[in-house]
Structures are given as structure tokens and as C-alpha cells.
Amino acid sequence: MPGSSEVLRPRGALFVHDASADRAARFAARHGGRVLSSAAEIAVACDLVLSATGSREPLLSLADTRPGQHFTSLGVDEPGKAELAADLLDASVVVVDDRPLAVSTGVLADGRTAAATLGEVVRGDHPGRASDTDRTVYAPVGLPWQDLAVAWAAYERACREGIGRRVDLLT
Structure with missing residues (x-):
């Protein structure tokens, strides 16, 4: 945070x-x-890339990216889906919402490990990005209510600390 x-x-x-x-x-x-x-x-x-597909073939590999980019991959919510190639995941700090679900159905299904969960990053138990050149990937597996609760806590903290800026997502 x-x-x-x-x-x-x-x-x-x-x-x-x-x-x-x-x-x-x-x-x-x-x-x-x-x-x-x-x-x-x-x-x-x-710099920030969001993918939300049903792709079973990677859309991006490490060669398509550059240091410091962030990727949110929303489409890997069942076995067989793959939006980001293995080399990109291996070169990135991978954060998931739930490790067991990510192992059984998500981005970790092929034996890969995650650096942290979103909760660990928000609590400060894991730094997330350690440098400006780290590539980061957030790959949730479909826990929208948990994501909403964590996002709301982050939003409230940002408001309290006077950081960030308001973005109108409805227009």
C-alpha cells in the first residue's frame, strides 16, 4: 500500500x-x-494492462512487455484458460486472491507459485512491487465480493491518507 x-x-x-x-x-x-x-x-x-478473455492461448509473452508494467488477468478463472505466457508469469511478481483456488483453477494450475495474495499485499505482509522495474501480475480467480471488500479498504485508506485521485468509472 x-x-x-x-x-x-x-x-x-x-x-x-x-x-x-x-x-x-x-x-x-x-x-x-x-x-x-x-x-x-x-x-x-x-503501463497497466487489463485482460478479460476466455482465451486458451496466451495473448502476451515476456517479449511483448517491458520492465515496470502491471497486468491484471481476469480471464484465468477455470482450467485451460491462459491469457499470459509462462515466461511472462515467471518474470513477474504474481499476486492472486486465493492460493488454493488459483492452484486448482487459475494461473497457478500448472505448478507455478504466487509471490503473495492480494490480502498479504494490502496488509503489508508482502511489498508487492519491490522496484519500479518489477513486472507485476494480479490474477484473481473470481472472488468478486472479497475483491470488493479489499478494494473498499484500500479506497478508504487512500482517502484517509490523501493519496491517489478520484476516477469516475461510470462515464
């Missing part, structure tokens, strides 16, 4: 990719974004 001398990353431009070009265009138009033609182009353009 950032201390009083640190700040959250600023929101940059929004770039969108989808298997459906029409769906990508509609989403980008609603949110002031720009459509790109591939996941690799998204990784080139963005």
Missing part, C-alpha cells in the same frame, strides 16, 4: 482491443479511448 510519500499511478490514455472490432469501437467511444489491433499493441502502449 503506498505510503504518504508515494502516489498511485496516474491514469493515462485508454486503449482497447477486442475480438469484435465493433464492440471495441463502441467501448472506446463511450470511454474516450482508442482501438488498437492486438494485445501486443496494447502492451506497447500501456
Whole structure:
């Protein structure tokens, strides 16, 4: 959790990719974004990458990324799904919401280990990113109420400490 001398990353431009070009265009138009033609182009353009797919083949490998990037992989919620390649996961600080679920159905199903759970990072039991060049991956396996509770605690702490900035997610 950032201390009083640190700040959250600023929101940059929004770039969108989808298997459906029409769906990508509609989403980008609603949110002031720009459509790109591939996941690799998204990784080139963005410091923060969110994937939410049903992909059974990795969309990004280590070669598609650069030091310091963060990836949230929402699509790996059942066996056989894979949004990020093994070399990218191996080169990253991997954080999951629930280790046993991540082992049985998520990003850890192939024997990989996670550096920490989100709860451990929020409590300060694990530093998460140790340097600005660490790649990080957050790969939850579908515990939205737990995620909401942790996000709310982080939001309240940020408000108390006067860090971060408000983002309107509804417009």
C-alpha cells in the first residue's frame, strides 16, 4: 500500500482491443479511448494492462512487455484458460486472491507459485512491487465480493491518507 510519500499511478490514455472490432469501437467511444489491433499493441502502449478473455492461448509473452508494467488477468478463472505466457508469469511478481483456488483453477494450475495474495499485499505482509522495474501480475480467480471488500479498504485508506485521485468509472 503506498505510503504518504508515494502516489498511485496516474491514469493515462485508454486503449482497447477486442475480438469484435465493433464492440471495441463502441467501448472506446463511450470511454474516450482508442482501438488498437492486438494485445501486443496494447502492451506497447500501456503501463497497466487489463485482460478479460476466455482465451486458451496466451495473448502476451515476456517479449511483448517491458520492465515496470502491471497486468491484471481476469480471464484465468477455470482450467485451460491462459491469457499470459509462462515466461511472462515467471518474470513477474504474481499476486492472486486465493492460493488454493488459483492452484486448482487459475494461473497457478500448472505448478507455478504466487509471490503473495492480494490480502498479504494490502496488509503489508508482502511489498508487492519491490522496484519500479518489477513486472507485476494480479490474477484473481473470481472472488468478486472479497475483491470488493479489499478494494473498499484500500479506497478508504487512500482517502484517509490523501493519496491517489478520484476516477469516475461510470462515464
